[in-house]
Amino acid sequence: MKDTQKSAKSTTGRASKGFTDEERAAMRERAQELKAATRRGPRAGKADGESDVLAKIAEMPEPDRAMAERLHAIIKASAPDLSPKTWYGMPAYAKDGNVVCFFQSAQKFKSRYATLGFSDKANLDEGAMWPVVFALKRLTATEEARIVALVKRALESF
Numbered sequence: 001m002k003d004t005q006k007s008a009k010s011t012t013g014r015a016s017k018g019f020t021d022e023e024r025a026a027m028r029e030r031a032q033e034l035k036a037a038t039r040r041g042p043r044a045g046k047a048d049g050e051s052d053v054l055a056k057i058a059e060m061p062e063p064d065r066a067m068a069e070r071l072h073a074i075i076k077a078s079a080p081d082l083s084p085k086t087w088y089g090m091p092a093y094a095k096d097g098n099v100v101c102f103f104q105s106a107q108k109f110k111s112r113y114a115t116l117g118f119s120d121k122a123n124l125d126e127g128a129m130w131p132v133v134f135a136l137k138r139l140t141a142t143e144e145a146r147i148v149a150l151v152k153r154a155l156e157s158f
Contacts, residue, residue, distance in 0.1 A: 022109045029089030049085035056086055064105040064114050070139050071103050078148040079155055095158045101151060113137050123157030
């Protein structure tokens with residue numbers, strides 16, 4: 001290297017760590033999901049995806065497991081056209097192969113709360129700025145009603 005060029009490590013004083021262990025694990029899970037989908041072929045249906053989602057939910061610690069189970073029931077009841085599937089190791093719900101929304105356990109990335117997120121294809125637009133990820137501490141009737149409305153609204157764009 002020339003004297004005027006230095007590696008990023010030497011100019012910053014420390015090397016970048018890059019992805020966290022949890023992020024690398026999520027990427028490995030996504031690779032496994034894609035391989036499994038390829039093995040299942042185009043005839044794989046909702047049942048395959050639902051069993052994968054239920055297995056992921058069963059692995060979650062409480063209280064996220066109970067919240068994910070309830071969220072799964074809410075989404076299935078309010079949007080039966082959505083297909084459950086896993087996405088980066090998280091329960092997700094898709095239409096025509098496109099993820100509409102997903103649940104992320106607080107433990108997934110060692111966060112203080114679980115989240116319900118929506119893809120960029122979900123039409124939740126409100127002016128020039130709107131939320132697409134919602135923090136979840138618990139589900140009450142109020143939150144459940146809001147989730148139903150958000151899921152239905154997200155589907156309007158599909």
